[in-house]
Amino acid sequence: MLDHSGGLAPPASADFLRFHERPPASNGPRLPDWGDPAAPLVYVTFGSVTGSLPSFAGVFRQALDALAEVDARVLMTVGRKVDPDALGPLPFNAHVKQWWPQDAVLRRAAAMLGHGGFGTTMGALAAGVRQVVVPLFTSDQVVNGDHVAAVGAGLTVERGPTSVQLAAAECPAC
Structure with a gap:
């Protein structure tokens, strides 16, 4: 899926083939109303590990605040280690859950803001959802973000939690 992403970019006239996996007959659980x-729906996830790392605790609130004024519905998942109520009052356009089936969200999403983890990145690619990658804490997240940008499936920003607001501002559906 990401072959030749580190090589030279194809000429502007080249046709791109996009892989989009057909969703199963069931659309999964119905999204909450908000x-x-x-x-448009923007899915925000920083994976299941980020919430257990104290140095990244603020990324959830930063993303919510950065997306508060956009004309989009924001569904954020924070993992089992974070209590959504601990994030304080949510913007009108946001809904936070510890977990939601990623494939069910991505079927409806216009864009995704994520950390570049393998499961998150590949899920968005398979669903054909544009993504903004903000690598947080491992080198594979940087590599995944670079590959996403190189193949035109989204873009990536500089590594680290201080880039979350920039990433939210670059969100293609926002």
Whole structure:
């Protein structure tokens, strides 16, 4: 899927083939009701580990604040180690859950803001969802973000939690 992503870019006239996996017959669980149902859905996830790392605790609130004024519905998952109520009052357009089936969200998402973890990145690629990658804490997240940008499936920003607001500002559906 990401072959030749580190090589030279194809000429502008080249046709790109996009892989998009057909969703199963069931659309999965119904998303909760919040915000404007006609607005595009932005899925925000920093994986299941980020919430257990104290130095990254603020990334969830930073992303919520950065996306608070956009014309989109934001569904954020924070993992089992974070209590969504601990994030404080949520913007009108946001809904936070510890966990939600990623494939069910990505079927409906217009864009995803994530950390570049393998499962998150590949899930968005398989669903055909544009993504903004903000690598947080491992080198594979940087590599995945670089590959996503190189193949035109989204973009990546500089590594680290201080880039979360920049990543949210670059969100393609926002």
